[in-house]
Amino acid sequence: MGYLSNRTILEKADLALADLTAGGGILKPAQAQKFMRLLIKESVLMKMATVIPMASPKQQISKIKFGSRILRPGQEATALALADRAKPDLSSVELDAQLFKAEVRLSDEVLEDSIERGELRQTIMEMMAEAISRDMEEVLINGDTVSADPFLAVMDGVLKQATSNVVDAAGAPISKTLLQSMLKTLPSEHLRDKKAMRFMTSVDADLDYRNTLADRATVAGDRLLESDTPVLHGGVPVQPVPLFPENLGVGNDQTAIVLCNPKNIHVGIWRQIRLESDRDISEGTLKIVATLRFDVKYAEEPGVAKAINVQL
8 A cells, every 4th residue: 555645544533433432432332341351451460350340330249158167967858047047148249330531642753553453442452451551550559548659649559458467578578488478368268279379469579579489499490581481389470560669668669579469459440431533733643542440459358468568
């Protein structure tokens, strides 16, 4: 295809955007699902977590479990006494999606290249998903309603919400002793499937722990330096998450660790995602603004352990 004039580029861009911005800009269900898949694909945390497309800005997560013994001694042809019959523990957690907006700008050059390949809609979705996913992960992890950062102050993230089982590293670096303390702090009922659990922490903390284990002059120690094979402690992998903080503490040189089954983390995204576009002539760019709502909650917060004041 030959050179496209700016007018042709804009006309083709308008046509390509028509489907995305129809109906007041609210994505059609199939488009919204595709956009959510792209968001999850770009996020380390959301790929591990339970992501829920919310039908409304508020949604209940129902929980049912048997927290105590339900088996009783039995007798043939005899029903259990009323006092021996077990009742499940019923509770719920509410996802309350908070409003966020994102803006992406595409230059004329990007538009021209994408239009020539017939990939403009895909380019828009992928570029926006990459940028939004990164920022979503930041607030999902580091959100704190008392933060001085207005963006992080919108909601509490997974670090702030983990309060039941806390281990204070007291300025010590990540170590097998610290990870063992986290495992022991967690109630035993939540350790039945350790293979599904993760020690989630910052990239530097993972590197520190990997180097500590690699100091052993063994084949296994060499392999930890030469590959990105997950490091395990007690059968639980250590999972680096790029947006875990590395600037905590007085010296801005500490991080945190969260131990849980990542599926315990529920991320709710309201399905009515809105896209709107405008043209900035002076910049030579197409502006696309996305509006979406999301929230994060632990389905079972007592099943989470957290280590604080971990030195890097």
